[in-house]
Structure formats: structure tokens, C-alpha cells
Amino acid sequence: xxxxxxxxxxxxxxxxxxxxxxxxxxxxxxxxxxxxxxxxxxxxxxxxxxxxxxxxxxxxxxxxxxxxxxxxxxxxxxxxxxxxxxxxxxxxxxxxxxxxxxxxxxxxxxxxxxxxxxxxxxxxxxxxxxxxxxxxxxxxxxxxxxxxxxxxxxxxxxxxxxxxxxxxxxxxxxxxxxxxxxxxxxxxxxxxxxxxxxxxxxxxxxxxxxxxxxxxxxxxxxxxxxxxxxxxxxxxxxxxxxxxxxxxxxxxxxxxxxxxxxxxxxxxxxxxxxxxxxxxxxxxxxxxxxxxxxxxxxxxxxxxxxxxxxxxxxxxxxxxxxxxxxxxxxxxxxxxxxxxxxxxxxxxxxxxxxxxxxxxxxxxxxxxxxxxxxxxxxxxxxxxxxxxxxxxxxxxxxxxxxxxxxxxxxxxxxxxxxxxxxxxxxxx
Numbered sequence: 001x002x003x004x005x006x007x008x009x010x011x012x013x014x015x016x017x018x019x020x021x022x023x024x025x026x027x028x029x030x031x032x033x034x035x036x037x038x039x040x041x042x043x044x045x046x047x048x049x050x051x052x053x054x055x056x057x058x059x060x061x062x063x064x065x066x067x068x069x070x071x072x073x074x075x076x077x078x079x080x081x082x083x084x085x086x087x088x089x090x091x092x093x094x095x096x097x098x099x100x101x102x103x104x105x106x107x108x109x110x111x112x113x114x115x116x117x118x119x120x121x122x123x124x125x126x127x128x129x130x131x132x133x134x135x136x137x138x139x140x141x142x143x144x145x146x147x148x149x150x151x152x153x154x155x156x157x158x159x160x161x162x163x164x165x166x167x168x169x170x171x172x173x174x175x176x177x178x179x180x181x182x183x184x185x186x187x188x189x190x191x192x193x194x195x196x197x198x199x200x201x202x203x204x205x206x207x208x209x210x211x212x213x214x215x216x217x218x219x220x221x222x223x224x225x226x227x228x229x230x231x232x233x234x235x236x237x238x239x240x241x242x243x244x245x246x247x248x249x250x251x252x253x254x255x256x257x258x259x260x261x262x263x264x265x266x267x268x269x270x271x272x273x274x275x276x277x278x279x280x281x282x283x284x285x286x287x288x289x290x291x292x293x294x295x296x297x298x299x300x301x302x303x304x305x306x307x308x309x310x311x312x313x314x315x316x317x318x319x320x321x322x323x324x325x326x327x328x329x330x331x332x333x334x335x336x337x338x339x340x341x342x343x344x345x346x347x348x349x350x351x352x353x354x355x356x357x358x359x360x361x362x363x364x365x366x367x368x369x370x371x372x373x374x375x376x377x378x379x380x381x382x383x384x385x386x387x388x389x390x391x392x393x394x395x396x397x398x399x400x401x402x403x404x405x406x407x408x409x410x411x412x413x414x415x416x417x418x419x420x421x422x423x424x425x426x427x428x
Contacts, residue, residue: 009329018132041367046300046334051377052232053267054174055302056085056099058335062359066304068270068337072349079350082357085338087235087304088179089268092172101175101235101268102168104160106182108146108190108220112164123214125193127156134199134364140180140187150192152202153221156255161226169303175233176319178223183238183258184250185212220265235268242290242409243283249292262422263298271295274307274339276327281390283326284420287346287387295332296367302336305329313343314351320421327422330360330384333365355406358424360384370396374417382426387417402428 009269016197034072045131049055058064066085067073076086088103107129109115117137120128128299129148139147151154165176172350184207191202203212224234238259242251263269274293283291296305305378309317322341341353362382373394375383382403387394395416403411403425410428417423 017263019234022277033189038279043363046415049302049336050267054099054336055267056095056168056336058084058302060335061212061264061362063329063356064333064335064338065356066270066306066340066394067350068306068340068342069108069348070350072346075374076350078352083149083350085268085302085304087237088177088286089173092174098198099175100173101177101233102171102173102181103162103177104168105140105146105179107148107151107180108140109160109164109181111148112291113145115147115163116230117144118413119148120147124155125324126150127153127159127192129192134190138187139190140390146190148187148215150202152215154190154260155220157226158220158423163293165227165232166230169230169232172385174231175235176227177235177237177270179237180219181216181236181262183213183216183236183262184241185253192252208252208254208258212262214336216258217265219259220262224265224267234265235270236262237270238262238266240271240273240291240294242294243275243287245283245287249287251286260297263294268302268304270304270306271296271307272306274305276309280310280321282321282420284382284390287338290390291368292332295337299332299334300336302338304338304340305332306340306342306348309341309343311343312328312345314341314353316343319355320394322353324386324420324422325423326329326358326406327384327424328353330358330363330379330424331375331386333343333363334419350407355424358406360424360426370394382424384424385415385417386422389419391419393418404428 029058059384064088067083068087070086079095079098083098086098086100089100092099092100103111127149129150130136131138140148153159162202185203186207189203191200194200203209227234239247240259277283283362309321311317325341359381363377363379365378367375367377371394373387373389374385375394376383376397385396393416395414397414398411405423405425
């Protein structure tokens with residue numbers, strides 16, 4: 001869910017980097033004429049995952065899937081070896097090869113409904129986080145079921161471990177899925193009251209107040225370290241606002257530094273925006289480039305790329321949009337990278353998207369940029385190509401042979417990609 005945030009100027013570096021991307025209608029370059037970006041194009045092998053942590057073990061080819069929530073999956077055998085990780089599972093008991101996580105929230109007492117705002121006000125009034133008017137709790141998403149808590153308070157931290165985390169570890173969960181890691185103070189936390197009823201001011205009205213960011217990362221570090229001490233893994237859902245192109249967008253240097261701090265602390269990163277963000281036009285132009293760069297920056301970290309489709313159910317989306325999702329996945333993937341595709345109403349169900357059965361082998365090269373519009377990556381048995389421009393087409397000259405996309409269409413010699421499209425091409 002997107003919090004209410006102010007419109008901000010896009011990151012100058014991203015905008016400048018995409019100036020060339022939008023200047024030419026089409027380009028026809030042979031595969032050997034590609035130019036590569038520096039850091040995102042690294043293709044050095046990723047180091048082994050931390051053997052002391054319970055982490056999903058993904059295959060090095062094909063699509064490694066994650067299941068985001070599973071309350072609509074009565075029989076997890078449907079995963080059939082394709083799913084390696086469940087974010088927010090109902091049970092720790094899963095088929096072989098599937099790692100399950102249990103759900104808590106970052107700043108609230110969710111999912112423990114029995115502890116109401118009135119309960120906290122009567123029993124622990126100093127724990128409640130308020131907005132600047134000193135009266136209104138800093139409700140997240142305007143949800144009044146769960147109380148916003150001052151997680152800088154050592155008593156709150158202890159309470160959350162004892163009531164929200166330790167019982168789940170005792171059930172057998174080895175991964176804790178922490179939701180709503182808000183890098184910006186968009187719910188306007190300002191402070192709390194002390195035991196004498198005096199107001200304690202913590203943060204200004206600047207959503208990127210450095211004091212808030214330090215407060216957030218201190219809590220994340222404490223939380224992760226406490227989980228590690230219990231032999232448990234930390235999976236954080238961290239929203240990337242740079243991938244949005246509306247009033248919620250933020251790709252400022254301060255924001256990018258703050259989100260990097262949060263992702264660095266995590267063991268597993270869930271990104272719920274992916275390359276679609278529930279909108280028909282997908283993520284494109286400078287928002288796409290920022291998203292791509294962030295995924296490639298953390299290419300060796302276990303990541304769940306959750307591309308939310310704009311339709312109620314995945315099968316109502318167009319084949320072209322589903323191929324766009326998979327094409328982008330293959331562009332950024334490394335072995336730890338997982339993906340999920342969901343509509344608006346099938347978020348907690350297993351979505352057997354046929355495009356996600358694609359397998360073009362292992363990557364043999366990093367992502368490279370072709371001309372002003374296209375990005376391409378070669379695999380053992382084909383290639384993936386993406387055109388993230390919202391306005392310009394691009395032409396890619398293909399290596400010798402016949403290539404087939406995920407819809408069964410064949411191509412020889414060259415392929416033209418319309419704006420905002422992607423193809424996964426297997427070599428015949």
C-alpha cells in the first residue's frame with residue numbers, strides 16, 4: 001500500500017542517464033555493438049549464501065518463484081518444486097525445498113488484534129507514537145486496528161520479541177517476515193509522552209528527517225541481530241518509491257541512501273512494486289532505470305521481485321504484460337532472485353502463470369544497453385530484451401537462428417520492441 005507522500009524532484013543522475021534513452025525513435029544495432037552500464041552490469045559470481053541462516057535455495061536457471069501470503073493455498077503441493085520461499089506463511093510446515101516465514105509489522109502490534117489502542121493507553125501509555133498534534137496516533141494506512149508503537153523504547157522491543165516473535169519461532173518458523181518497513185516518515189510520527197505525561201519530541205515534519213532514519217535503522221539492526229541470535233532470518237518488505245511516477249515518487253539522494261541502509265540490514269528483501277506496480281503502463285523511463293539499478297546493486301541478495309499486475313486476477317492481464325514481467329526478471333536475476341506475479345484479488349493464492357515456466361538456461365553475460373532504448377541479456381539458450389521507454393520503439397538485430405517468444409511467435413534476423421514491452425526469446 002502506498003503512503004501519502006509529497007511530490008519530489010527525480011534524482012538528477014537518473015534523469016540525466018535517461019536523456020539519451022528518449023531521443024531516438026528506433027535503433028538497429030548488431031548484438032556486438034552493445035554498450036554496458038558499469039555497476040549494474042557486473043556478472044561476477046555471487047558469493048555463497050550465509051550457511052548460518054535459513055535462506056531459500058534457488059536454482060540457477062529458469063524462474064525461481066516466491067509465494068506472497070498463502071491464505072488462499074489450501075494445498076502447498078501445487079508449488080511442485082517451483083516455489084522456494086513463502087512470505088507470511090500460515091504454517092512452518094511446507095513441501096521439501098520451501099522456506100516459510102511468519103508475519104509481523106515493523107512499527108505496530110500486527111497481527112495481534114487482542115492488544116487494542118485502549119489496552120496500550122491503559123497499560124503502556126508511554127509506548128504510543130503520536131503525530132505532531134500530540135493527540136492523534138500515527139496510524140499507518142489510516143488503520144486503527146493496530147497501534148503505532150515507539151520502537152526506540154527498550155520495553156517495546158522486548159514486548160514485541162516476547163509476544164510477536166518468540167512464539168512464532170517456537171512454532172518452528174526460521175524466517176520472520178517484517179512488513180511495512182517505511183524508510184520515510186510518511187505516517188508523521190512526531191513523539192510520545194513520558195511517565196509524567198510530558199511530551200517527548202522525536203522527529204520533525206520532514207519525512208526524511210535524519211533522526212527518523214537513524215531511529216529506523218537502529219531498530220532494524222536490533223531486530224535483525226536479535227533474530228540472528230535466535231537462529232532466525234530477517235526478511236524485510238521495503239518499498240522503493242523511486243519506481244513510482246506519481247505523487248508518491250521519491251528518488252532523491254537522501255532517500256536512496258536511506259533505503260540502501262535498510263536493504264543492507266535485511267537478509268531477504270521483498271520488493272512489492274516490481275516492474276508493474278498495479279498499473280497498465282508498467283514502470284518505465286527513469287523510474288524503470290532506478291528500479292533496475294537498485295535490483296542490480298543487490299543482485300547477490302535473496303530478493304523477491306513481486307510484480308503486481310493491474311487486473312483483479314493474473315490471467316486477466318495481457319500476455320504481453322506477463323511477458324514484460326518475466327523479461328525484466330531475467331534481465332536482473334541472479335541465482336538468489338525470486339519472483340511473484342499477482343493481481344489485485346489473488347495476492348494470497350498460488351498463481352500458475354504459464355510465462356513463469358520459462359527457462360532459457362543460465363545467464364552468460366550481464367545486462368547490456370543497446371542504443372537509446374533497449375536492454376538485453378544473453379542466456380545459454382536465448383536472450384531477454386526489454387524496452388523501458390514509454391514513447392520510443394527499438395530494434396534489435398538477432399544472432400543467426402530462429403527465436404521464439406513466450407507466446408509462440410517466431411523471429412529471425414531482427415525484432416522490433418514497441419514502447420513499454422519485453423520479450424523472452426528462446427533459441428530454436
